[in-house]
Amino acid sequence: MSIPFIDLAAQQARLKTDIDAGIAHVLASGQYILGPQVGEFESQLAEFGQARHALGCANGTDALILPMIAWDIPRGSAVFCPSFTYCATAEAIAIKGAVPVFVDIDRDTYNMDPASLRAAVEGARADGMELFGVITVDLFGQCANYEELAPIAREFGLKIIADGAQGFGSTLNGHHPLHWSDVTTTSFYPAKPLGCYGDGGAVLTNDDDLAAAMDSVRIHGKGTDKYDNVRVGLNSRLDTIQAAVLLAKLSVFEDEIAARNRIADRYIEALSGVVSRVPTVLDGVRSTWAQFTVEVPDPAGFAAAMREHDVPTARFYPKPVHRQTAYADFPVGAGGLANTEDCMAHTISLPMHPYLDENTQDRIVEAVKASLA
Numbered sequence: 001m002s003i004p005f006i007d008l009a010a011q012q013a014r015l016k017t018d019i020d021a022g023i024a025h026v027l028a029s030g031q032y033i034l035g036p037q038v039g040e041f042e043s044q045l046a047e048f049g050q051a052r053h054a055l056g057c058a059n060g061t062d063a064l065i066l067p068m069i070a071w072d073i074p075r076g077s078a079v080f081c082p083s084f085t086y087c088a089t090a091e092a093i094a095i096k097g098a099v100p101v102f103v104d105i106d107r108d109t110y111n112m113d114p115a116s117l118r119a120a121v122e123g124a125r126a127d128g129m130e131l132f133g134v135i136t137v138d139l140f141g142q143c144a145n146y147e148e149l150a151p152i153a154r155e156f157g158l159k160i161i162a163d164g165a166q167g168f169g170s171t172l173n174g175h176h177p178l179h180w181s182d183v184t185t186t187s188f189y190p191a192k193p194l195g196c197y198g199d200g201g202a203v204l205t206n207d208d209d210l211a212a213a214m215d216s217v218r219i220h221g222k223g224t225d226k227y228d229n230v231r232v233g234l235n236s237r238l239d240t241i242q243a244a245v246l247l248a249k250l251s252v253f254e255d256e257i258a259a260r261n262r263i264a265d266r267y268i269e270a271l272s273g274v275v276s277r278v279p280t281v282l283d284g285v286r287s288t289w290a291q292f293t294v295e296v297p298d299p300a301g302f303a304a305a306m307r308e309h310d311v312p313t314a315r316f317y318p319k320p321v322h323r324q325t326a327y328a329d330f331p332v333g334a335g336g337l338a339n340t341e342d343c344m345a346h347t348i349s350l351p352m353h354p355y356l357d358e359n360t361q362d363r364i365v366e367a368v369k370a371s372l373a
């Protein structure tokens, strides 16, 4: 029997009664847009993420664009971001005419490398670029190294946007990324650790002015007068039905993160010395294990061998953003991207979700061993 890469059906079976009741309630109420479930979910999400404000929006890409518009980011200004990420991170910078400057990652954690950030910022300043911000990415579920990245960003007056599309729920020494960032974003794309049944996203912030501006941006730049929009914005709301689904899913999210950590520990124990690298988690980090990513000498050959055993794998990311057509002309930071290039050639992800039982996991481990033999 083939193994799913992410088993959303198992989670649905657990939560079906609550999800069905939540959706039925929205259907009966007729409040499909900004119904009370959206506000209820936002307040629970803010509490979960240790934030004063949480605002739902249409997806995790818009969640990154909302603060850019709210801050009226100057055209041509530099925003530093990794290249080893999903394209949306850089897209949110470029779409408003700012310039993504690609920064290398730490070879062990795959998250932004502090020394590379410093080199990129100093290089951009020497080139006369206006400096604006940094989008750190909590890749594969793990918080970036905020304790080292945030002081560098603040030294140069950069805004910090924590792209938590994969890492929402991850903490560093008990703090969510918002402890260091101006705004944290997340995606509720179905395959994300906290996903809904369609598109959705959210921004979290402790900054009252930024929250008010992002609230305006997500509703066409609304002002106090409904017919006088005060800025050019977006139509980017979280649907009430998705909020109802997310209320049910948030109630078990902590439990699911704990399960993911048990599964990751088991994988690490079984695969150390088998694959070239098992994941490294920084001291003090609780990862949400959005992906369980290992390194092998030949990912394409490995994926084909795993398929023979009916085990799916996925490549994140065979082509980092700076090599993609739309982004190839944007600058690479002064430190270069040697680690990004190296990781790209070796990483591959194994099935990971909170309902992966031990027997199935053992089958996957045996398939990995056989595929590398």
Ligand SMILES: Cc1ncc(COP(=O)(O)O)c(C=O)c1O
Pocket: 059, 060, 061, 062, 085, 086, 088, 089, 137, 163, 165, 166, 187, 188, 189, 199, 200, 201
């Ligand atoms: C790191 C990262 N940022 C942003 C996004 C965008 O989220 P969405 O697909 O909800 O727009 C994703 C989605 O895969 C992501 O992985």
